[in-house]
Amino acid sequence: MLTLIKPKSSGDLARMGVLLALAALILFGALRYDNFLSPFNILSFLRYNSMFTLIALGMAFVIITGGIDLSVGGVAACSSVVAAMLSTHSWWAGLAGGIGAGVVAGLINGLVVTKMRIQPFIATLAMMLASYGTALLLADNQSVSVSYDTGFTVIGQDDFLGLPIPAWIANGAYIAGWLVLERLPSGRHILAIGDGEATAGLLGLKVDRTLTIVYLASGALAGLAGVILASQFGAGQPTEGVGWELFAIASVVVGGTLLTGGAGSVGATLAGALLLALAFNILNFENGLGWISLSAYWQSVIRGGFLLVVVILQAKLDSNRKVD
Template identity: 40%
Template sequence: MTTADVRDPAPQAVGAEEAAVDAPRPAERLSALAQQHGALVTLVLAVLAAALTFEPFLTADNLQNMALSSAFLAVVALGMTFVIVTGGIDLSVGSLFALGGVLAAWGSQYGTAVALLLPLAVCGLIGVLNGVLIARSRLAPFIVTLAAMLGARGLLLAVTDEGSQTYLVDKSTFFAALGQGRLLGVGVPVWIALVLFAAGALVLRRTRFGQYVYAVGGNEDAAALMGAPVARTKITVYTLSGLCAGLAGALNAAWLVSGVTILGSGMELEAISAVVIGGTLLTGGSGFLSGSLVGVLLLKVIQNVINQIGSLDSAYQQVVSGAFLAVVVIAQTWLGRRGRRT
C-alpha cells in the first residue's frame, strides 16, 4: 500500500463531516418551509373551501372586487415589508393613506401630474421625517410613527375643514382612469400593485440596498461594523413606506373619484398583519415580498368569506384577522425556538 493510499481517505472523511454539519437539519428545513410557504398553503385551502361553500365566491365580479381592494392594501404592505425587515414599524401609513387620497382628489383639478405628485411629495416627506428621527435621533419607531399618524390625521382635517369638505375627481380625467380603468379585464390598480411588487422584490433580493436592509434588521451593530450605511438605510425604508401609503391613497381616490376622509383607520394594523402572516419576522432580518402579497390576499379572502356568510357583522373581520395574526406569530416563535434547539 502506498503513502497516497493511506492519506487519501482522511480528507474525504473530514469533508463529509463538514458537509453534514453545514447541511440544514430537518427541523430547520421545516421551520424555513413553514415560514416561507405556510401562508400560501393556507390561502389555497381557504380559496378551495370558500369556492366549495359559497357559489358567488368565484364569480368574475367578486374576484374583481377582491383584487381591487387588495391592490391598495398591497401597495401599503410593500413599503411596510421593507420597514419590518429592518426591525422597525410604521404606524403612520393608515393616516398617510387617507391624507394621500384627499390631496390627490384636491390636486386632480390641476391635472393628473399634480394629483399624483402632491400626495407623493407630502407623504414621502413625512416618511423622511420619520426616518431621520428614528435613525439619527435614535427614537423608538413606535413613538415616532405614532406621532406621525396623529400629525397626518390632523393635517387631513385641516385640509378638509374638519372633514366637512369632500373633494371630487372628474370621471373624465386620466387620473380617474388610473383607478377605474381596466387592462385585459383587470383593474389598473391591480397591475400597478403587481409591477411595484416585482420591482420591490428585485430591489430587496438582487441589490446592495436590499442586502443592507436585511443586514440592518439582522444585527444593526454588526451591519455598521461591516460598513453598511445603517442610518441611510433606515431613512430610505421609512421614506419608501410613506411614498407607498401616499400612492395607495391616490389610487384609491381615483377609484372612488373622491377624497374620502374617513378611510385608512386601522389600515396600518392590516398592513402589519399581512406582512407578518406572509412570513416576515417582526424582529427583523428575514422576510420576502411575495409572502406579504399572499398575506394581503389571505386577509381579503377571509373578509370576503365573512361577507358571504351575511349573518356576521363586519366587526368579526377584525376579530378573525387578529386571532389569525396571533396564531401566526405564536407559530413563528415556536418554530424559531425549535430550530435553534436542534
Template identity: 55%
Template sequence: MTGSTLPASRVSRLLRGQGALVALVILVALASVLYTGFLSTYNISSFFRYNAMFMLLGIGMTFVIITGGIDLSVGSVAALGSVAAALASPHGALAGILAGVLAGTVVGLLNGVLITRLRVEPFIITLGTFLGARGAAQYFSQRAAVPVDSGGPFAQVGQGDLLGIPVPVLIVAVILAAAGAALHGTRFGRTALSTGDNEDAARLMGLQVDRVKVQVYTLSGLLAGLAGVILAAQFGAGQPTEGVGWELTAIAGVVVGGTLLSGGRGSVFSTMVGIVLLGLIFNILNFENGRGVITIDVFWQNVIRGVFLLAVVLLQTRSMRARPPR
C-alpha cells in the same frame, strides 16, 4: 425506510415554510365549493382592486420591518395622500398622482430622518407622524370628503381596467416586481437585511445603515401616498377619515407572510400572500352573510379575523423555531 421518510421531511419543511400559502390555498378551495360566484371575474376583480391599497402598504412595511423598525403612520399617510391627490386632481391626473405620492414621500422622509438623527425608537416617531398626518388631512380637507372628477382620467387610476386587469393591480404588480428585485438583488436590499439581522455588526462592516433606514421609511411613505391616490380615485373623493387601522392590516400581512418582526428576514412576495389571506377572510364572511343562513356582524368579523390572525402567527412562530439556525 429512508426513501419514504425523505419525501415526508420535505413536505414537512414546505408546510412549515409556506404556512400562509397553504392556508390560502385551502381557503380558496373551500370557498369555491361553498359559495356560488366566488371565483367569478367580478368577485376576483373587485377583491384585488380594493386590496391593492393594502398590498402597497404591505410592500413598504416589509422593508421597514426587515430593518427591525415599524411604521405606524401609513394609514394616516394614505388618508393625507388621498386628500392631496383629490385637491390636485382638477389640474390633471398626473398632478393628482404626484401630489398624493409627494405628500406620502415627505412624511416618510421625515420619519427616516428623525429616527436616524434623534436615535428615537421608530414606534415613537411614527406614532407622532401618525397623529400629524391625520391632523393635516383633516385640516386641508376641512374635515370633509374632497370630490374628484369622477369622469376624468384621474378616476381611472382606481376604477379603470387595462386589458381586462384593474389598473391598481397592474400598479401593484410593477412595484412588487421592482421591490422583490431590489430586496434580493441590490446592495440596498442586502444592507436592509443585514441591518435587521444585526445592526451593530452591519455598522462595523461599514454598511450605510442610517441611509438605508431613511430610504426604507421614505419608500413606505411613498407607497402609502400612492395607496391614498388609489383610494381617492377608487371612491371618487379624498378621504380624510379613511385609513384607520390600515397600519395594523399592513403589519399583520407582513407577519402572516413570515417576515420576522425582529428584522433580518422577509419577502415582499410572502407579504402579498399574507395580505390576500387576511382580505380573503372578509370576502368569505361577506359571502356567508349573503347566503342568509347566518348574519355575522362587522364587529364579530373583526373578532374572527383577529383569532385567525393569531392562529396563523402562532403557527408561523412555531415554524420559525423549528427551523435550523442559519
C-alpha cells in the same frame, strides 16, 4: 405573483403554510359559492385590495429592518385628500401630489428614527396622529370630491388588458420590491440591518441612509394607496385608513416575516395580504347566504386574531430553532 416566494430561512414553514391556507380558501370558496370565481368578484377583489397590498409591501421592508411603521393608514388618508384636491388640475398632479405627501411623511419618519434616535414605534405613531390631523384640516372634516374631468378616476376605476389598473400598479410594485430584496445589494443591506444595526455599521454599511430610504418607500407606497383610494371612491377620505396598519402588519407576519427583523419575503407578504383579504371576501359571501351575520367590525377582530396566532407560532418556531 406567488412564484416570487423563495424560501430562505426558518420562516419557510410559515411561508409554505400561508400558501397552503390561501389555496385551501380559494378551493373552499370555489366549491361553496356560485359566483366566487366570477369575473365580477375576482376583479372587484383585485381592485379594492390593491391598496392593502401596497401598504403591506412597504411594511414588509420596514419590519425586515427590525422597525415598524404605524403611520401608513394616516398617511394614506392624508394622501387621498391631497390627491383629490390636486386632481382638479390634472390626473398626474393628483397622482404626484398624493405620492409626494407620502414621500414627505416617510422621509420625516426616517429622519426622526435615524437622526433623532427615536424608537420607530413612537416616531411613526406621532406621524400617524399628525397625518390624520392634517387630513382633517385640509378637508375641513369632510370628504373631498375628485375631478371627473381630468381623467384622475381612471387610476382607480378603469381596467387595462382585462385587469384593474390598481392591480397592475400593485403587481409592478411587488416585482420591483422582489428585485430590490432578492437581486440587488441594497436588499442584502436591508436584511443585514435587521440582523443587527451595530454589526451592519461595523461592516461599513450606510445604516442611516438605508433606513431612511426604507421608511421613505413605505410612505410613498402608502401615498400611492391613498391616490388609489381617492380615485376609486371618487373622493379623498380624511377619516379612512383606520386599522390599515394592523392589516399591513398582519399580512407581513402571516407571510412569515419575523417581527425581530433580518428575514422576510416579498412574495410571502403578498400571499399573506391576499389570505387576509380573501377571508373577508368569504365572510361577505357567508353573510349573503344568511348562515351568519357579521358586521364590518369583525374584520378588526379577525385581523387581531390572525396576528396573535401567527406571532405565537413564530415565537414557538424561533424557540425550537434555538434549541436545535
